[in-house]
Amino acid sequence: MNQVAELANRLIEAPSxxxxTGLVFDVMEAMLAPLGFAVHRFQRGSGEVGTDEEAVENLFAIRNGPAGSRHFAFAGHLDVVPPGEGWTSAPFAPEVRGELLYGRGAVDMKGAIAAMVAAAEHVPQDAGTVSFIITGDEEGHAKHGTRALIDFMRDNDIQPDLCLVGEPTSVHRLGDMMKIGRRGSTIIWLEVEGTEGHVAYPHLADNPIPRMVKILAELDALVLDEGTDWFQASNLExxxxxxxxxxxxVIPHRARARVSIRFNDCHTGExxxxxxxxxxxxxxxxxxQVIYGEPFLTPPGEFSQIIAAAVKAETGLDPEPSTSGGTSDARFLRAVCPVIEFGLCNATMHKRDEAVALEDLDALSRIYTAIAKAALAAE
Incomplete structure (x- = not known):
């Protein structure tokens, strides 16, 4: 087992x-402290379990370079979705079978975080400042996670120049896609009030269902846009x-519905x-309405070129710049500095028997090392 896989092993073994909160962050701190990182941990949220106020742990670690040097940030999350039933081996007892490492979080995204830690070890401190922005609340409500870390950085005058999020962006092979933006996301709840009554006396009642059907039919017929150069068309479902x-x-007194809109930069959630x-x-x-994130785009340029060059050198592939897929914490980090997502193959994320190729872990660490070095050396 290579070094990156061993680090991933340690993270997967800590259920999260x-x-x-807790153990998985202890493991992360134990990895970073020996590399010279000052590690800051804090919790936000203290309310009832199962609500969006449930306690979340966050970690910010920084290793300062020479005064005035550039600052490159790795970002990601240590929380995972519930494993569910039917695994071949225990989801939090990582196991190597053949050329794959199995365990919940192997792909999304403890494997990538392990690759980041291994990469940081190979970036000289005199190359510049390196930091880790790590939350325990990306897969959940995302209320007290990365947004709280951004507050921490602002309160402490910490300003990265570039940020790489390690979400599993690759589709068929490691390196075939990076995410330079994401669509926005909003959920809207609809309600129509009527007046209940006996079905035999409709003139004494007001059925809300026909009005709700008209609302939904009109919404379903909307063409929000035709897409843009970098974004697919917005869709309402x-x-x-x-x-x-x-x-x-009985004629009912109320009808409710719920719609989701994934939208590009032709719109705002509002x-x-x-x-x-x-x-x-x-x-x-x-x-x-609840707006979960606004669309963002890091236009192709120096940062995407740095990532593409590192990927090409390792894999021979030219990663496609894309804005497809769901949301990620990059939607918050884009307010801090230019941000791009790049990581492992996403075929098994959120599935039972989630697994990552051992050689991909090693290769991803080398790619991350090259990206960090080039980003710190950029003007």
């Missing part, structure tokens, strides 16, 4: 279903409609919320 009426002779609200109100409905 989101939101993560109806996720749920419920009335909760167990009776066969502007889309207003569009949906106008449609709902036209038919007597109301809305409630």
């Amino acid at each position: 279903v989101t939101p993560a 109806i996720l749920d409609m419920e009335v909760g009426n167990p009776a066969s002779n 502007s889309l919320g207003e569009k949906v609200r106008e449609i709902a109100e036209r038919h007597g409905g109301t809305t409630k």
